[in-house]
Amino acid sequence: MIGKLVFGAAIALVAMLSWSDIGLRSAAACNRINGCGMDTLLESRGMMDSGKMSEAMAAGKANMDAFKRLRDAERKAPPRRR
Known part of the structure; x- marks a missing residue:
């Protein structure tokens, strides 16, 4: 039971970190009008x-x-x- 909770928390943490990096990267890539x-x-x-x-x-x-x-x-x- 505890192993499943730790595994689920680790997956959630990795998902949150990767999702926030993707969002920041796309905004910083190019912010010009053209x-x-x-x-x-x-x-x-x-x-x-x-x-x-x-x-x-x-x-x-x-x-x-x-x-x-x-x-x-x-x-x-x-x-x-x-």
């Missing part, structure tokens, strides 16, 4: 218009090419002896 998604879209659009996105894409491609050249050089190199 929503946070709109901020992301406007930021992306601004980057496209200013040319920063093209610069970032070119830098990323150059970085990937450098890593591929390094990987290929490591594959061609003879194995090291220990």
Whole structure:
């Protein structure tokens, strides 16, 4: 009997804590009128218009090419002896 009461109290406590966290999290996530998604879209659009996105894409491609050249050089190199 006491075991069932303790188990029920533990379940109720976990349910209350998780339910209150969910409520607080959703309210703190985004409280803008247009929503946070709109901020992301406007930021992306601004980057496209200013040319920063093209610069970032070119830098990323150059970085990937450098890593591929390094990987290929490591594959061609003879194995090291220990």
